[in-house]
Amino acid sequence: MSPAPPTLRQACHDLSQPLTAARGSLELALRLDSHDPDRAEFLTDAVAALDRMAAMIERFRATLASPLQHEQ
Amino acid sequence: MRILVAEDDASLAKFLRKGLETENYAVDVVGDGEEAQALGERYDFDLLVLDVNLPSRNGFDVLAHLRKKKPDLPVLLLTAQGRVEDRVRGLDLGADDYIVKPFSFSELCARIRALLRRGQRAADSTLKVDSLELNRIERSVQRAGKAIELTPKEFALLEYLMLNQSRRVTRAMIIEHVWNLSFDTSTNVVDVYINYLRSKVDEGFEPKLIRTIRGVGYQMGPPPDSAAAAGE
Numbered sequence: 001m002s003p004a005p006p007t008l009r010q011a012c013h014d015l016s017q018p019l020t021a022a023r024g025s026l027e028l029a030l031r032l033d034s035h036d037p038d039r040a041e042f043l044t045d046a047v048a049a050l051d052r053m054a055a056m057i058e059r060f061r062a063t064l065a066s067p068l069q070h071e072q
Numbered sequence: 073m074r075i076l077v078a079e080d081d082a083s084l085a086k087f088l089r090k091g092l093e094t095e096n097y098a099v100d101v102v103g104d105g106e107e108a109q110a111l112g113e114r115y116d117f118d119l120l121v122l123d124v125n126l127p128s129r130n131g132f133d134v135l136a137h138l139r140k141k142k143p144d145l146p147v148l149l150l151t152a153q154g155r156v157e158d159r160v161r162g163l164d165l166g167a168d169d170y171i172v173k174p175f176s177f178s179e180l181c182a183r184i185r186a187l188l189r190r191g192q193r194a195a196d197s198t199l200k201v202d203s204l205e206l207n208r209i210e211r212s213v214q215r216a217g218k219a220i221e222l223t224p225k226e227f228a229l230l231e232y233l234m235l236n237q238s239r240r241v242t243r244a245m246i247i248e249h250v251w252n253l254s255f256d257t258s259t260n261v262v263d264v265y266i267n268y269l270r271s272k273v274d275e276g277f278e279p280k281l282i283r284t285i286r287g288v289g290y291q292m293g294p295p296p297d298s299a300a301a302a303g304e
Binding site for chain 1: 081083084086087088090091094125152173174175176177178180
């Protein structure tokens with residue numbers, strides 16, 4: 001049996017975590033000089049968070065054989 | 073300023089730690105509600121950033137418990153739950169503010185600064201020792217009217233020393249408040265940073281304000297003889 005599709009609320013909740021991390025890491029990177037080693041780390045973290053988001057979206061899509069459950 | 077962050081999402085917790093450290097705060101991060109409650113109760117933090125969805129004990133329960141033990145501790149809730157009833161619940165339980173994910177780091181920092189300002193009496197916003205002045209709101213330092221540029225960690229160290237002026241503070245106390253609880257206390261990082269600070273706030277000025285107390289640690293304030301002379 002395939003897992004129950006996430007509710008819209010759950011999907012939004014799950015996506016908000018890596019989205020916050022990606023956004024925050026980019027904000028921090030933009031504050032730094034281009035040769036600051038921390039900048040590269042923040043950018044790497046942002047990309048990792050975006051990769052997590054992409055993976056989540058892919059998982060949500062896979063469960064969308066049936067429409068997303070709408071909460072009552 | 074010392075902040076406890078309770079957030080179970082590892083990447084989010086990492087960016088919060090690093091980001092807040094760049095803003096001069098000493099940051100401790102925990103990933104579950106039990107730990108947040110234990111540390112919040114045991115140590116003196118200036119602010120708690122508390123995620124609502126935590127394993128082992130959710131943020132609302134932690135908040136309700138800590139509010140009874142630490143009524144003055146400012147608490148900022150991090151929530152992915154944008155529902156009005158959740159926000160009302162958090163505020164009714166004693167949260168001072170909340171921010172909904174996804175949020176901008178700049179907005180988070182602004183809310184933290186606002187909460188810390190609210191908690192500080194106006195008189196506490198400027199610390200003064202002899203001719204040395206530190207403004208906690210503007211995050212600026214000057215000695216005898218001359219502006220001094222400090223790195224975030226130097227600022228945090230000086231702020232801690234000035235908050236404890238005329239008191240002896242050990243290296244362990246400094247590490248606990250200026251770095252974080254997991255920092256290796258066996259390193260000489262405190263002495264290194266004290267030297268950086270001395271070169272910026274004491275070099276070229278009299279009296280010297282950062283004093284080494286042999287076998288103990290450090291003390292901020294003019295030497296006893298100079299204080300007596302100034303009082304004459």
